[in-house]
Amino acid sequence: AQSVAQPEDQVNVAEGNPLTVKCTYSVSGNPYLFWYVQYPNRGLQFLLKYITGDNLVKGSYGFEAEFNKSQTSFHLKKPSALVSDSALYFCAVRDGDHDYKLSFGAGTTVTVRA
Amino acid sequence: DAGITQSPRYKITETGRQVTLMCHQTWSHSYMFWYRQDLGHGLRLIYYSAAADITDKGEVPDGYVVSRSKTENFPLTLESATRSQTSVYFCASSTGFSSYEQYFGPGTRLTVT
Numbered sequence: 001a002q003s004v005a006q007p008e009d010q011v012n013v014a015e016g017n018p019l020t021v022k023c024t025y026s027v028s029g030n031p032y033l034f035w036y037v038q039y040p041n042r043g044l045q046f047l048l049k050y051i052t053g054d055n056l057v058k059g060s061y062g063f064e065a066e067f068n069k070s071q072t073s074f075h076l077k078k079p080s081a082l083v084s085d086s087a088l089y090f091c092a093v094r095d096g097d098h099d100y101k102l103s104f105g106a107g108t109t110v111t112v113r114a
Numbered sequence: 115d116a117g118i119t120q121s122p123r124y125k126i127t128e129t130g131r132q133v134t135l136m137c138h139q140t141w142s143h144s145y146m147f148w149y150r151q152d153l154g155h156g157l158r159l160i161y162y163s164a165a166a167d168i169t170d171k172g173e174v175p176d177g178y179v180v181s182r183s184k185t186e187n188f189p190l191t192l193e194s195a196t197r198s199q200t201s202v203y204f205c206a207s208s209t210g211f212s213s214y215e216q217y218f219g220p221g222t223r224l225t226v227t
Binding site: 004034036041042043044045046049090100101102103104105106107 | 145147149154155156157158159162164172204206208215216217218219220221
Protein backbone atom coordinates (compact mmCIF):
# COMPACT_ATOMS: atom_id res chain seq x y z
CA ALA A 1 0.00 0.00 0.00
CA GLN A 2 1.12 3.54 -0.63
CA SER A 3 -0.17 6.91 0.49
CA VAL A 4 0.65 10.59 0.61
CA ALA A 5 -0.16 13.19 3.25
CA GLN A 6 -0.18 16.92 2.63
CA PRO A 7 -0.73 18.30 6.11
CA GLU A 8 -1.66 21.82 5.05
CA ASP A 9 -4.84 22.51 3.10
CA GLN A 10 -3.70 26.08 2.47
CA VAL A 11 -0.44 27.99 2.42
CA ASN A 12 -0.38 31.76 2.25
CA VAL A 13 2.79 33.72 1.56
CA ALA A 14 3.76 37.21 0.43
CA GLU A 15 5.33 37.68 -2.96
CA GLY A 16 9.10 37.48 -2.73
CA ASN A 17 9.06 35.30 0.37
CA PRO A 18 10.11 31.64 0.42
CA LEU A 19 7.40 29.09 -0.30
CA THR A 20 7.26 25.59 1.17
CA VAL A 21 4.58 22.98 0.56
CA LYS A 22 4.88 19.90 2.75
CA CYS A 23 4.50 16.26 1.74
CA THR A 24 5.09 13.00 3.57
CA TYR A 25 4.68 9.57 2.05
CA SER A 26 4.32 5.92 2.88
CA VAL A 27 5.35 3.15 0.48
CA SER A 28 6.57 -0.38 0.96
CA GLY A 29 9.08 -0.39 -1.88
CA ASN A 30 11.35 2.17 -3.44
CA PRO A 31 9.64 5.61 -3.46
CA TYR A 32 9.28 7.50 -6.70
CA LEU A 33 7.97 10.96 -5.83
CA PHE A 34 6.31 13.62 -7.96
CA TRP A 35 4.94 17.13 -7.65
CA TYR A 36 2.18 18.46 -9.87
CA VAL A 37 0.51 21.87 -10.08
CA GLN A 38 -3.06 22.62 -11.11
CA TYR A 39 -4.24 26.05 -12.20
CA PRO A 40 -7.99 26.84 -12.15
CA ASN A 41 -9.99 24.86 -14.71
CA ARG A 42 -6.88 23.13 -16.02
CA GLY A 43 -5.37 19.69 -15.85
CA LEU A 44 -2.37 18.84 -13.71
CA GLN A 45 1.06 19.89 -14.89
CA PHE A 46 4.20 18.01 -13.95
CA LEU A 47 6.71 20.05 -11.90
CA LEU A 48 9.46 17.67 -10.81
CA LYS A 49 10.26 14.17 -9.66
CA TYR A 50 12.66 12.22 -7.50
CA ILE A 51 13.65 8.77 -8.66
CA THR A 52 17.20 8.30 -7.44
CA GLY A 53 20.42 10.25 -6.93
CA ASP A 54 20.76 13.73 -5.48
CA ASN A 55 18.21 14.39 -2.75
CA LEU A 56 17.65 17.95 -4.01
CA VAL A 57 15.66 17.94 -7.22
CA LYS A 58 15.16 21.00 -9.41
CA GLY A 59 12.12 21.40 -11.61
CA SER A 60 10.04 23.81 -13.64
CA TYR A 61 9.33 27.46 -12.80
CA GLY A 62 12.11 27.70 -10.21
CA PHE A 63 10.70 25.00 -7.93
CA GLU A 64 12.79 22.43 -6.13
CA ALA A 65 12.11 19.62 -3.70
CA GLU A 66 14.17 17.79 -1.13
CA PHE A 67 13.86 14.06 -0.61
CA ASN A 68 14.40 12.99 2.98
CA LYS A 69 14.31 9.23 3.36
CA SER A 70 14.56 9.14 7.15
CA GLN A 71 11.62 11.53 7.54
CA THR A 72 9.76 10.08 4.52
CA SER A 73 9.24 13.60 3.25
CA PHE A 74 9.41 15.35 -0.10
CA HIS A 75 8.73 19.04 0.54
CA LEU A 76 8.34 21.43 -2.38
CA LYS A 77 10.18 24.76 -2.16
CA LYS A 78 10.64 27.98 -4.03
CA PRO A 79 13.07 30.62 -2.76
CA SER A 80 11.02 33.60 -3.90
CA ALA A 81 7.31 33.15 -4.58
CA LEU A 82 5.40 34.93 -7.34
CA VAL A 83 1.72 35.84 -7.47
CA SER A 84 1.51 33.56 -10.52
CA ASP A 85 2.51 30.60 -8.31
CA SER A 86 -0.95 30.70 -6.74
CA ALA A 87 -2.44 27.31 -7.57
CA LEU A 88 -3.28 23.87 -6.20
CA TYR A 89 -0.27 21.62 -5.62
CA PHE A 90 -0.31 17.84 -5.45
CA CYS A 91 2.32 15.46 -4.19
CA ALA A 92 2.24 11.89 -5.50
CA VAL A 93 4.09 8.65 -4.80
CA ARG A 94 4.63 5.43 -6.67
CA ASP A 95 6.16 2.19 -5.46
CA GLY A 96 8.99 2.09 -7.99
CA ASP A 97 9.74 -1.56 -7.36
CA HIS A 98 6.28 -2.95 -7.95
CA ASP A 99 3.75 -0.63 -9.54
CA TYR A 100 3.15 2.18 -11.98
CA LYS A 101 0.07 3.59 -10.27
CA LEU A 102 0.38 6.98 -8.63
CA SER A 103 -1.21 7.81 -5.30
CA PHE A 104 -1.97 11.50 -4.78
CA GLY A 105 -2.25 13.65 -1.71
CA ALA A 106 -5.36 15.75 -1.14
CA GLY A 107 -3.64 18.87 -2.41
CA THR A 108 -2.46 22.17 -0.95
CA THR A 109 -3.82 25.49 -2.15
CA VAL A 110 -1.09 28.10 -2.37
CA THR A 111 -1.99 31.78 -2.35
CA VAL A 112 0.73 34.33 -2.96
CA ARG A 113 -0.32 37.88 -2.13
CA ALA A 114 1.17 40.89 -3.82
CA ASP B 115 1.31 18.77 -30.78
CA ALA B 116 -2.23 17.95 -29.60
CA GLY B 117 -1.07 15.85 -26.65
CA ILE B 118 -3.95 14.48 -24.63
CA THR B 119 -7.51 15.64 -25.12
CA GLN B 120 -10.78 14.93 -23.37
CA SER B 121 -14.35 15.34 -24.53
CA PRO B 122 -16.75 16.67 -23.65
CA ARG B 123 -15.28 19.29 -21.35
CA TYR B 124 -18.59 19.76 -19.58
CA LYS B 125 -21.51 17.37 -19.28
CA ILE B 126 -24.80 17.41 -17.43
CA THR B 127 -26.74 14.17 -17.30
CA GLU B 128 -29.58 12.65 -15.35
CA THR B 129 -29.47 9.89 -12.78
CA GLY B 130 -29.64 6.48 -14.42
CA ARG B 131 -28.37 7.53 -17.82
CA GLN B 132 -25.31 6.06 -19.47
CA VAL B 133 -22.57 8.53 -20.30
CA THR B 134 -19.18 8.07 -21.93
CA LEU B 135 -16.20 10.32 -21.43
CA MET B 136 -13.60 10.24 -24.16
CA CYS B 137 -9.84 10.45 -23.90
CA HIS B 138 -7.43 10.60 -26.80
CA GLN B 139 -3.64 10.93 -26.82
CA THR B 140 -1.33 11.52 -29.75
CA TRP B 141 1.94 10.40 -28.17
CA SER B 142 1.40 6.62 -28.53
CA HIS B 143 1.94 6.28 -24.79
CA SER B 144 1.46 2.74 -23.54
CA TYR B 145 -0.09 3.59 -20.20
CA MET B 146 -3.35 5.46 -19.68
CA PHE B 147 -5.27 6.31 -16.55
CA TRP B 148 -8.61 7.70 -15.40
CA TYR B 149 -8.90 9.73 -12.20
CA ARG B 150 -11.68 11.57 -10.48
CA GLN B 151 -11.03 14.73 -8.50
CA ASP B 152 -13.22 15.60 -5.54
CA LEU B 153 -12.71 18.21 -2.83
CA GLY B 154 -10.77 16.81 0.08
CA HIS B 155 -9.82 13.64 -1.76
CA GLY B 156 -7.27 14.80 -4.26
CA LEU B 157 -7.19 12.52 -7.28
CA ARG B 158 -8.38 8.94 -7.02
CA LEU B 159 -7.58 6.33 -9.62
CA ILE B 160 -10.61 4.72 -11.28
CA TYR B 161 -9.07 2.49 -13.94
CA TYR B 162 -5.80 2.16 -15.74
CA SER B 163 -4.41 0.42 -18.80
CA ALA B 164 -0.92 -0.80 -19.61
CA ALA B 165 -1.61 -1.33 -23.32
CA ALA B 166 -4.43 -1.93 -25.79
CA ASP B 167 -6.80 -4.59 -24.49
CA ILE B 168 -5.19 -4.57 -21.03
CA THR B 169 -7.10 -2.76 -18.29
CA ASP B 170 -7.26 -3.01 -14.53
CA LYS B 171 -9.17 -1.55 -11.62
CA GLY B 172 -7.89 1.28 -9.52
CA GLU B 173 -9.01 2.60 -6.17
CA VAL B 174 -12.65 3.48 -7.01
CA PRO B 175 -13.84 1.40 -10.01
CA ASP B 176 -17.45 0.68 -8.99
CA GLY B 177 -20.01 2.03 -11.45
CA TYR B 178 -17.46 2.59 -14.22
CA VAL B 179 -16.41 0.60 -17.28
CA VAL B 180 -13.43 1.14 -19.56
CA SER B 181 -12.17 -0.26 -22.82
CA ARG B 182 -9.02 0.18 -24.85
CA SER B 183 -9.26 -1.22 -28.33
CA LYS B 184 -6.70 1.27 -29.68
CA THR B 185 -3.58 2.58 -27.98
CA GLU B 186 -4.59 6.21 -28.39
CA ASN B 187 -8.12 6.00 -26.97
CA PHE B 188 -9.31 5.18 -23.48
CA PRO B 189 -13.04 5.89 -23.01
CA LEU B 190 -14.67 5.81 -19.57
CA THR B 191 -18.34 4.82 -19.34
CA LEU B 192 -20.70 5.40 -16.46
CA GLU B 193 -23.25 2.66 -17.05
CA SER B 194 -25.99 4.16 -14.87
CA ALA B 195 -24.96 7.55 -13.55
CA THR B 196 -25.51 8.43 -9.90
CA ARG B 197 -25.23 11.77 -8.12
CA SER B 198 -22.15 10.53 -6.28
CA GLN B 199 -20.39 10.39 -9.64
CA THR B 200 -20.62 14.16 -10.01
CA SER B 201 -16.97 15.06 -10.23
CA VAL B 202 -14.15 16.30 -12.43
CA TYR B 203 -12.61 13.47 -14.42
CA PHE B 204 -9.02 13.50 -15.65
CA CYS B 205 -7.39 11.23 -18.13
CA ALA B 206 -3.61 10.80 -18.09
CA SER B 207 -0.99 8.94 -20.05
CA SER B 208 2.57 7.84 -19.49
CA THR B 209 5.26 6.64 -21.84
CA GLY B 210 6.29 3.73 -19.70
CA PHE B 211 6.69 2.07 -16.41
CA SER B 212 9.16 2.98 -13.69
CA SER B 213 10.27 6.57 -13.52
CA TYR B 214 8.04 8.20 -16.09
CA GLU B 215 5.69 11.02 -15.14
CA GLN B 216 2.07 11.10 -16.21
CA TYR B 217 0.65 13.76 -18.49
CA PHE B 218 -2.87 14.94 -17.85
CA GLY B 219 -5.72 16.04 -20.04
CA PRO B 220 -7.75 19.20 -19.34
CA GLY B 221 -10.53 17.33 -17.53
CA THR B 222 -14.27 16.77 -17.92
CA ARG B 223 -16.62 18.32 -15.42
CA LEU B 224 -19.58 15.94 -15.03
CA THR B 225 -22.75 16.85 -13.19
CA VAL B 226 -25.36 14.18 -12.49
CA THR B 227 -28.78 15.61 -11.59
